[in-house]
Amino acid sequence: MAHIHLCWELGGGLGHAGRLKMLAQALLARGHRVSLGLRDLVATHALLADLDVPKLQAPVWLHSAAGLPPAANLAEVLFHCGYLEPAALRGMVAGWRALFTLLQPDLVVGDFAPTALLAARAMGLRSAAIGNGFSMPPPARPLPAFRDAPAARLAASEQRMLATANVMLNGATPYRHAANVFQGDLSLLCSWPELDYYRRATDGAQWLGPSFVSGGGIAPCWPAGEGARVYAYLKASHPAHGALLRALADEGCRVLAYIPEVAAGAAPPLISEQILYAEAPLDLSLTLAQADLCVCHAGEGTLAQSLLAGVPLLMLPTHAEQLLTARSVASSGAGYNAAPLAPDADWRAIVRQLLADDAYRAAARAFATRHASFSQRQMNETMAKQLECLLA
Known part of the structure; x- marks a missing residue:
């Protein structure tokens, strides 16, 4: 061969x-x-x-x-x-x-x-x-x-x-x-x-x-409570990652966060009963099946799996490729592109909007339906x- x-x-x-x-x-x-x-x-x-x-x-x-x-x-x-x-x-x-x-x-x-x-x-x-x-x-x-x-x-x-x-x-x-x-x-x-x-x-x-490595990773374990479940995959290098986590906690969300730097031993940006930091990458198929919102940098693998699960996105792109993808998803109605926002933006209002407006979830679910056979x-x-x- x-x-x-x-x-x-x-x-x-x-x-x-x-x-x-x-x-x-x-x-x-x-x-x-x-x-x-x-x-x-x-x-x-x-x-x-x-x-x-x-x-x-x-x-x-x-x-x-x-x-x-x-x-x-x-x-x-x-x-x-x-x-x-x-x-x-x-x-x-x-x-x-x-x-x-x-x-x-x-x-x-x-x-x-x-x-x-x-x-x-x-x-x-x-x-x-x-x-x-x-x-x-x-x-x-x-x-x-x-x-x-x-x-x-x-x-x-x-x-x-x-x-x-x-x-x-x-x-x-x-x-x-x-x-x-x-x-x-x-x-x-x-x-x-x-x-x-x-x-x-x-x-x-x-x-x-889109092609991505599916399966593998640890099973999700969410903080206790009744708030919305939010999966957050963020890099500590993004200047707004701490403020966004604070906004999610203040809005009562139960956050399961994978931050590679924290998983490698760095101090968490925020200590809260509303946030659990994963020690290793999570099994996204299981995690997103239970999530109400996905927060990420619009990387291809995470973004595609979130849309296939019908979960809307809050996207914080860090480079041109992610920015263009985030714009496309936002134009479809399945997510919010936060690229134009300053680190001190009103993140609570944005989180509240994404969780309260059913149009985001409807667009994400429509996306999942269109590609259900993938x-x-x-x-x-x-x-x-x-x-x-x-x-x-």
Whole structure:
């Protein structure tokens, strides 16, 4: 059978590694050989510990790009990762090429891994891209903007990124559009139309649904009482996380909170009988089945599982990808995007609104009904079969 190398280059969190894990399991079950190239071997170790495949450090950009404005489209995201000049990108491409020369894969599959896909194209290797809507822009169109910026600047950035990428192809067929840099020979879109900020035409895309690691984690144990049950997955780095927990407690909510820093031994931001801090990640299928509200940063896995459970969301995005997802969910009516709010906002009023207004829960339940037939196993089987067709 084939050797398939799955790789992750850009983006943070565990969502990318989780998606690759689920796909790897489907490919292994079908008899293929799998290896992983990962942006972060440390943070993903526990998640991938039971996946018995080679796990290697991916070539990643380690330098700052001083003086650049905040990225307004994906081309400018890549400017922060070496795509300003061919001289800067050359070492990264060489690293991926050396890795592929050693591994000799039959197929390279990249999750937000444009440089890996570029190196594969330059070497004549077949490649595929998987990912959510953010990292998979619509083909044959200008890269969508996710922040206000002059049109001339966006167009110039797109052309500069495309030119830099094409120089690295060393005679291989050049990319025609900037979006092609993110797509490989096959693109597998792991999202739903309601979560797609780019609002691409639904009839021209295959919507496989979000991929996340389901199951596992500890069983929920809620604080005693009669208040609304709120699951909160927050990072201590968010400036409003303490104020929001205080608001939830003051509103009488029973809060089951997973804060990674607290689980690792840091002091809780608030001591209250209304709040229990989980010592490890929770089983979200059990937790969200009992919850009235989910508070999170709009990370793909938590957000998707909350919507599948019909639970509305209070979202505090921390970066562009989460912000765009939060806007899409808010526009569907199934959640509240708190990105524009200051840390000292009236969080109690927002919590009260989300719990009292039945429209949020109705929209979340409607979302769950539309996707009631969704199956992670079936989704990953479908992706594995499509990759086999590409190999054939």
